[in-house]
Structure formats: C-alpha cells, structure tokens
Amino acid sequence: MGTPASPVGDGIVAAGPPNAPRPALMNSELSDNVTSDNLRDGIVLRGGNAGNTVRGNIAERNGHYGIYAQGAIGNLFEANWMFGNAVFDAVDEARATNTWVANQCLTDFPAGTICGIG
Numbered sequence: 001m002g003t004p005a006s007p008v009g010d011g012i013v014a015a016g017p018p019n020a021p022r023p024a025l026m027n028s029e030l031s032d033n034v035t036s037d038n039l040r041d042g043i044v045l046r047g048g049n050a051g052n053t054v055r056g057n058i059a060e061r062n063g064h065y066g067i068y069a070q071g072a073i074g075n076l077f078e079a080n081w082m083f084g085n086a087v088f089d090a091v092d093e094a095r096a097t098n099t100w101v102a103n104q105c106l107t108d109f110p111a112g113t114i115c116g117i118g
Helices: none
Strands: 013-015 029-031 043-046 053-055 066-071 077-078 087-093 099-101
Touching: none
Parallel strands: 013 043, 029 053, 043 066, 053 077, 066 087, 077 099
Antiparallel strands: none
16 A cells, blocks of 8 residues: 555636636536545635535545535535535535535534534
C-alpha cells in the first residue's frame, strides 16, 4: 500500500460570485464522485451556480463541510452520503431555493432540513 495523496483545500468547487462575472456551473450534473479527507469542504457550489444536480456523491471526513451550497440557488442535491465532516455534513445558505432529497448525513445547517429529508 502506498502513501495517501496529500489533502487539498477543497475537493470539487464550482466557483462563482462574489468576484466572478458569472456563475461557473449551470444546468450540469456532479454525480458518483468520492471527495473525502480534504482540508476544507468536499463539494462546494458557490453563489449563482444554478439548475445543477448533485447526486450519488460521497463526501466524508472533510475539515469543514461535506457538501456546501454557498449561495447556489435552484439546485437538486439527491442521494449523497456525507458523514464525519468536522463542522457540518451538509450546509445550504439558500435552503429555500434548493431541493435536498434522500441524502444521508448526521449534521446539517439549517438544522433538520437536509439530512434524511425525502
């Protein structure tokens, strides 16, 4: 068995505002990825990224969040597995605009609105 790869800041990041002129990811799908043991977050969708589907991903043991919807709007997060992340397993800053269905996790923000819903 070899030496594990060095962890990086974030696993998968769709950039966007505040400094970008437009969103980086729209009407796309992120599925079946494993993004674990990162220094910060497993998957991040920043502000303005919209209409995306984040499905069937594993995001475990990250330094902050498993999946972080950082202002992203109108996205579907479905059947993702997020456990053992240091701060929260799942965070959504625009919770009223995104749909979370059949995700498995223990800790979420806003509390009780993501883990095990649907």
